[in-house]
Amino acid sequence: QKEVEQDPGPLSVPEGAIVSLNCTYSNSAFQYFMWYRQYSRKGPELLMYTYSSGNKEDGRFTAQVDKSSKYISLFIRDSQPSDSATYLCAMSARGGYNKLIFGAGTRLAVHP
Amino acid sequence: DVKVTQSSRYLVKRTGEKVFLECVQDMDHENMFWYRQDPGLGLRLIYFSYDVKMKEKGDIPEGYSVSREKKERFSLILESASTNQTSMYLCASSPAGSTQYFGPGTRLTVL
Numbered sequence: 001q002k003e004v005e006q007d008p009g010p011l012s013v014p015e016g017a018i019v020s021l022n023c024t025y026s027n028s029a030f031q032y033f034m035w036y037r038q039y040s041r042k043g044p045e046l047l048m049y050t051y052s053s054g055n056k057e058d059g060r061f062t063a064q065v066d067k068s069s070k071y072i073s074l075f076i077r078d079s080q081p082s083d084s085a086t087y088l089c090a091m092s093a094r095g096g097y098n099k100l101i102f103g104a105g106t107r108l109a110v111h112p
Numbered sequence: 113d114v115k116v117t118q119s120s121r122y123l124v125k126r127t128g129e130k131v132f133l134e135c136v137q138d139m140d141h142e143n144m145f146w147y148r149q150d151p152g153l154g155l156r157l158i159y160f161s162y163d164v165k166m167k168e169k170g171d172i173p174e175g176y177s178v179s180r181e182k183k184e185r186f187s188l189i190l191e192s193a194s195t196n197q198t199s200m201y202l203c204a205s206s207p208a209g210s211t212q213y214f215g216p217g218t219r220l221t222v223l
Binding site for chain 2: 008032034036041042043044045046049088090099100102103104105
């Protein structure tokens with residue numbers, strides 16, 4: 001079993017929809033949680049960074065962490081065609097050398 | 113803005129060649145990382161470095177070596193390139209205790 005599981009999709013939604021992207025993990029030591037967005041043929045770009053449980057909001061993006069269920073989510077409100085990309089979750093147990101464990105990525109397509 | 117740059121966007125090499133991939137960051141970050149990304153396998157850590165001249169093996173170091181002579185520069189070396197090293201190579205950097213920022217990637221093809 002992988003340490004981090006992420007549905008690869010693809011996920012196709014109409015413009016304006018609310019998108020929910022999810023990851024589950026097995027290592028209870030994970031404390032730092034990240035979401036990256038990766039456009040085709042580009043490097044991943046950091047979207048959200050949270051520590052421990054709770055919610056964090058940034059514009060149309062909300063990251064949620066539920067450590068008791070070992071489950072993290074990224075919500076995108078009012079989705080736009082420019083949100084079409086692969087979304088990677090990542091997590092680490094400590095902030096020191098912060099070795100990240102990545103999910104496989106979910107491909108999202110937002111169509112007009 | 114954090115800036116991580118990689119020496120090439122696309123590279124084509126022949127089997128057996130020695131290949132150098134270079135990464136430079138301009139934010140004085142302590143940590144630097146090399147990953148490869150393959151369809152269905154996600155990002156896999158090859159090597160990382162937490163200080164100048166220091167290096168640690170990641171999950172898939174075989175066939176690779178690294179060099180970090182200056183804080184801002186981290187090089188990945190393929191001593192004798194093989195076709196199974198065809199991949200997207202991503203460099204990242206981070207300050208201590210924080211998350212990673214990625215470069216644009218180098219798509220390497222070994223023929």
